[in-house]
Amino acid sequence: MTSLMWFRDDLRLHDNQALSRAAEAAALGDAPLVAVVLDEPAYPGTRPLGGASTWWRERSLYALARDLAGRGVELIRAAGDAREEIPRLATELGATTVTWTRRYHGPLREVDATVKETLASQGITATSSPGFTLVEPWEVTNGQGQPYKVFTPFSKAAASQVAGDEPEGVPEMGASASSASSWPKPTEPAWAASLAEHWTPGEAGARERLAQLDLANYAEERDIPALNATSLLSPHLRFGEVSPREVWFAAAEEPEAAKFHSELLWRDFAWHRLYHLPNLATENVREKFDRFDWSWDDPRLKDWQAGTTGIPLVDAGMRELWATGYMHNRVRMVVGSFLTKNLGIHWRLGEEWFWDTLVDADAASNPFNWQWVAGCGDDAAPFFRIFNPETQAKRFDPDGEYVRRWAPALSAPPIVDLQESRQAALDAYAEIKD
Numbered sequence: 001m002t003s004l005m006w007f008r009d010d011l012r013l014h015d016n017q018a019l020s021r022a023a024e025a026a027a028l029g030d031a032p033l034v035a036v037v038l039d040e041p042a043y044p045g046t047r048p049l050g051g052a053s054t055w056w057r058e059r060s061l062y063a064l065a066r067d068l069a070g071r072g073v074e075l076i077r078a079a080g081d082a083r084e085e086i087p088r089l090a091t092e093l094g095a096t097t098v099t100w101t102r103r104y105h106g107p108l109r110e111v112d113a114t115v116k117e118t119l120a121s122q123g124i125t126a127t128s129s130p131g132f133t134l135v136e137p138w139e140v141t142n143g144q145g146q147p148y149k150v151f152t153p154f155s156k157a158a159a160s161q162v163a164g165d166e167p168e169g170v171p172e173m174g175a176s177a178s179s180a181s182s183w184p185k186p187t188e189p190a191w192a193a194s195l196a197e198h199w200t201p202g203e204a205g206a207r208e209r210l211a212q213l214d215l216a217n218y219a220e221e222r223d224i225p226a227l228n229a230t231s232l233l234s235p236h237l238r239f240g241e242v243s244p245r246e247v248w249f250a251a252a253e254e255p256e257a258a259k260f261h262s263e264l265l266w267r268d269f270a271w272h273r274l275y276h277l278p279n280l281a282t283e284n285v286r287e288k289f290d291r292f293d294w295s296w297d298d299p300r301l302k303d304w305q306a307g308t309t310g311i312p313l314v315d316a317g318m319r320e321l322w323a324t325g326y327m328h329n330r331v332r333m334v335v336g337s338f339l340t341k342n343l344g345i346h347w348r349l350g351e352e353w354f355w356d357t358l359v360d361a362d363a364a365s366n367p368f369n370w371q372w373v374a375g376c377g378d379d380a381a382p383f384f385r386i387f388n389p390e391t392q393a394k395r396f397d398p399d400g401e402y403v404r405r406w407a408p409a410l411s412a413p414p415i416v417d418l419q420e421s422r423q424a425a426l427d428a429y430a431e432i433k434d
């Protein structure tokens, strides 16, 4: 008789509703609580984690295994298709219940539904809990019962539903003694050495960031990339090392929480859209963009990736990304606009590079924001809004501090003329405009 907790993108002990339910089931049945993580294959319609995310996950799992061992709970690691592995493990461990936090991408929902059915056929109860988003994606609908396509009405409806109940603490897990974790320490690939200087993956690192949350100047300074004015919580939220609900409540204590709450709701909106559009990473939301003449084989993609375009703000952003696995949001918009409009390269190639290199790469926020920048998403920036990187630099990095930090010496001349390429993009758009 065992209660099995299956950890996925919820690598935390605090405010983990699934873990609390699993611990309750263990206490009720006077049974041990056992935890498992599964290295799953890429199912059709999903893709393997990128390099930076894999780096992060390994460290986060190491931290989780230690935290659980400190409470006497073993974290088991297994690999394979969840539809076979979870029922097999549950039987092997004599589990009567299996508990997990819900995931919202269509192909994974199908996997989870099959796991649930198979467990039920074996007489094992499967329980799923919310917690990855602030509100369940299907619970926010407009007056006609339809999903939202526009952020502002979505955010109003979602904000009114954010649960009023306080985040939960760490559940009592019933074990009398802590044990040493035998989880192997992850090896540090040479390419990732600089990532380790910037981040502490795992719940302790997430809680430290949360404790530092200071929103006093957030609304005015969040767009200035040289300042550390944003929370830097995105990778911690991506891996569920802190719950969005806990972040929401912590922010509510701060002055001027509204702007920050609205950013958290953008995350929920991206998941709302992915829930309803499972092919968000591969298909233009607005179909007329299927006729747009984006390039798939422009050699300048390599300059963009390497931060050698000769455009200072773009190069600084791409180098920040390579060095840290992160890029400031304002600069993400600038490099995205530059790639898709000035260089005319397909947004999917930019999205794939971000997928591989961002520590916060997530299946909803990344394609959603790329489609937003490229102009082909719902509620996207209009295509003709082409960011001029020089004007953006004057406005948001007036002293050049951010550019000096990441791209102090620029050798190459610009690979594209900003004015000419802007006009070419507008002309290409006129062809598909209707």
Ligand SMILES: Cc1cc2nc3c(=O)[nH]c(=O)nc-3n(C[C@H](O)[C@H](O)[C@H](O)COP(=O)(O)OP(=O)(O)OC[C@H]3O[C@@H](n4cnc5c(N)ncnc54)[C@H](O)[C@@H]3O)c2cc1C
Binding pocket: 222, 230, 231, 232, 233, 234, 235, 237, 238, 263, 264, 265, 266, 267, 268, 270, 327, 328, 329, 330, 332, 333, 336, 354, 358, 360, 361, 362, 365, 366, 367, 369, 370, 373
């Ligand atoms: C082209 C592009 C790609 C992006 N890819 C990702 C991605 O893969 N993963 C990701 O988490 N964010 C992505 N973003 C959104 C945003 O850039 C990051 O969430 C933000 O920079 C994270 O920094 P922070 O935690 O300090 O943000 P804060 O300003 O402190 O915001 C708090 C939280 O709100 C959420 N948030 C803020 N802005 C957005 C947004 N535009 N969309 C969705 N959620 C948001 C994040 O969870 C963030 O941690 C992308 C933006 C662009 C323009």
